[in-house]
Every structure is written in structure tokens, then in C-alpha cells.
Amino acid sequence: MKQAFDKGFFAPLPVLIIGSYDEKGTPDAMNAAWGGQAGMTQISVSLSGSHKTTANIKLNREFTVAYATADQIAACDFVGIVSGNNMENKLEKCGFTVTKSDKVNAPIIDQLPVAIECRVIEIQEEFNETRIVAEIVGLKADENVMTDGKVDYSKAGFVIYDTVTKCYRAVGESVAAARSVGKKFDIV
Numbered sequence: 001m002k003q004a005f006d007k008g009f010f011a012p013l014p015v016l017i018i019g020s021y022d023e024k025g026t027p028d029a030m031n032a033a034w035g036g037q038a039g040m041t042q043i044s045v046s047l048s049g050s051h052k053t054t055a056n057i058k059l060n061r062e063f064t065v066a067y068a069t070a071d072q073i074a075a076c077d078f079v080g081i082v083s084g085n086n087m088e089n090k091l092e093k094c095g096f097t098v099t100k101s102d103k104v105n106a107p108i109i110d111q112l113p114v115a116i117e118c119r120v121i122e123i124q125e126e127f128n129e130t131r132i133v134a135e136i137v138g139l140k141a142d143e144n145v146m147t148d149g150k151v152d153y154s155k156a157g158f159v160i161y162d163t164v165t166k167c168y169r170a171v172g173e174s175v176a177a178a179r180s181v182g183k184k185f186d187i188v
């Protein structure tokens with residue numbers, strides 16, 4: 001029998017590393033689990049108004065989102081613990097270097113293999129929460145995580161965030177082909 005709870009959680013959550021520049025061109029990155037796809041070409045992220053990243057995105061209206069990986073998990077966690085408001089060399093401290101995107105005014109973290117480049121469509125502010133809807137205008141991927149010209153999940157080492165035990169989990173093996181395995185119930 002299922003147990004009933006008054007509060008719920010959403011799962012699985014991604015581990016998104018949001019890259020942005022401040023007014024001096026200093027790169028920053030933060031860890032965000034509250035984000036996801038919002039339609040065919042858009043994403044949304046939910047950020048606290050006090051983060052340096054939030055101010056940077058309001059300033060430039062452009063940012064990147066890299067997907068955290070198991071081999072860089074300590075650095076990905078670090079950018080979720082320390083604010084660029086309090087540590088100017090935050091990225092240097094955890095070994096992240098960046099290359100400026102050629103599509104948006106935002107940094108791409110060299111050590112993370114896949115990043116999307118995003119342009120803000122809408123910013124919604126409610127209390128201290130800033131919800132940002134953005135268009136994906138490009139993607140950069142390292143060759144070593146690709147197979148036949150496509151990003152290969154089995155090579156990328158992506159992780160997800162487990163809100164129950166507050167840990168990062170590796171994305172596992174494929175269990176079935178989507179829009180395919182279910183066809184076995186089609187009796188028509």
C-alpha cells in the first residue's frame with residue numbers, strides 16, 4: 001500500500017552548471033537543480049535573487065548551461081556552495097577554466113564536455129525567486145563524448161541530483177528505446 005505525504009519532490013533533477021559574466025567580464029558559475037526543458041527549444045531555471053549568477057543574467061540576458069559530470073563532481077559541487085559575490089576567483093579555486101562562447105556573451109567551462117548557449121526570453125520575479133525562460137541558441141560538445149556526430153550519454157558521464165538523500169547519482173544504462181518499446185501493447 002502507498003503511504004501518503006503532505007509534501008512532495010520532483011525527480012529526477014538535473015545538475016546544471018550555469019555560466020555567466022559580470023559587468024567586469026569576470027566569469028562565474030553556479031550549480032542549479034531547479035531547471036528543465038520548457039518546450040521544444042526553451043529552458044527554464046529557477047534562481048535565488050541573491051546569487052551573483054542571477055544579477056549577471058539580468059545584466060547580459062545571455063548564459064550557458066553545462067551538464068555536470070562525475071569526473072568533475074567536486075568542482076561542480078563547489079560552485080554550488082560558494083558565491084562569486086564572496087570569492088572573485090571562484091572558478092580558478094576549483095580548477096575550472098573558461099572559453100568565451102562565440103554565440104552568447106557567456107563563458108563555456110572547458111572541463112565540462114557539453115554546454116548549451118542560452119538567450120533570455122522572459123524573467124519572472126516572485127519574492128526572492130527569479131524564474132528565467134531562455135531560448136537555446138547553440139550547443140558545444142567535446143568530440144570525445146560524441147558518437148557519429150551526436151552527444152553520447154554513455155560517454156558523457158552526466159549526473160543527476162537526488163533530493164531525498166542529497167547526493168549526485170550517475171546517469172545509468174539505457175533500459176529501452178523510447179517511442180518504441182511501448183509499441184508491444186499496440187494490439188490494433
Ligand SMILES: Cc1cc2nc3c(=O)[nH]c(=O)nc-3n(C[C@H](O)[C@H](O)[C@H](O)COP(=O)(O)O)c2cc1C
Nearest residue numbers: 030031032033034047048051052053080082083084
Ligand atoms: C546540488 C545543488 C543544487 C542547487 N540548485 C539551485 C537552484 O536550482 N537554484 C538556486 O538558486 N540555487 C541553487 N543552488 C545554490 C547555488 O548554486 C549557490 O548558492 C551558489 O553559490 C550561487 O553562486 P553565485 O552567487 O556565484 O551565482 C544549488 C546548489 C547545489 C549544491
